Amino acid sequence: MKTIGVFGLGDMGSGLAKNLLAAGFKVMGIDLKPDRMAAFEAMGGIPAASPAEVGAASDAVFVMVMTGAEARQVILGEDGVVAHMKRGGAVILSATIKPFEAREIGAAMEGSGIHLIDTPVSGGFPGAQSGTLTMMAAAPDAVLDTFAPVMEAVSANIHRVGTRPGDGQTVKACLQSLIGAQFSATFEAAALAAKAGVPGQVILDVFSTSSAGCGVVNNALEKIIDRQFEGTGSHINTMHKDLTISMGLGEELGVPLHTAAAAMQIFHAGRTKYPNGDNWVCTRVIEEIIGAELHRDGAQ
Structure with a gap:
């Protein structure tokens, strides 16, 4: 053995x-x-x-x-x-x-x-x-x-x-630039639905069966609508670090990463406001700005 x-x-x-x-x-x-x-x-x-x-x-x-x-x-x-x-x-x-x-x-x-x-x-x-x-x-x-x-x-x-x-880490940096953007777009869409008064379950049902549905989006939405922002095994520090690596690689190679940069700022805001939170806590920062929350059975 x-x-x-x-x-x-x-x-x-x-x-x-x-x-x-x-x-x-x-x-x-x-x-x-x-x-x-x-x-x-x-x-x-x-x-x-x-x-x-x-x-x-x-x-x-x-x-x-x-x-x-x-x-x-x-x-x-x-x-x-x-x-x-x-x-x-x-x-x-x-x-x-x-x-x-x-x-x-x-x-x-x-x-x-x-x-x-x-x-x-x-x-x-x-x-x-x-x-x-x-x-x-x-x-x-x-x-x-x-x-x-x-x-x-x-x-x-x-x-x-x-x-x-370094080859493995380079591929991971490319992947995280995409995942960070998927997360951030999900957080913003969730906040938009909350302000419009759409129930979280409706958003989850539609997104998960659409061409936009994927593991990243579906899991994030589940956590958001059930208000699970801590202790889910996806601490915000990790994704924040990974996006920093992606941005650094872009700087090193001279590649503009506009979407990843926006995601980086959303995660930076979430990490600053809720340092003990998980990735989805970024949604709370946006919700606090607009005065609405997305719950499974409806916005509050």
């Missing part, structure tokens, strides 16, 4: 751990929050005291942290994975970070004997918990073939999007 490490046991990492355990892997994990560590141990995981302990014990490790700086520390720090993992192992970088940060990590790992699979994911909390994530995987084919069973344990769709570190 292979041992797989998981760095970060929050909404996403806990799902990775759960599905790896279900697939028969031994899983060692670490998180800064004691409650997450306790929950991980209760599901059958092995809590670790340090990144070095995880690296030394694991054949592959998932890195599901928030920022590039955190990923770099976990992977390359003195107490990190590369310094302690046996040769032939793999770092599966499933966190969403800036493409250049992934490239820098990959360059620093050259000659270590440890493989880097740059594979951010999409699917959010539901996808992580159900093992149906989409992975945007970048590494040589031989490496992806070797570690396919580990990745398949947490994912329903594994797309091979490149061979170099």
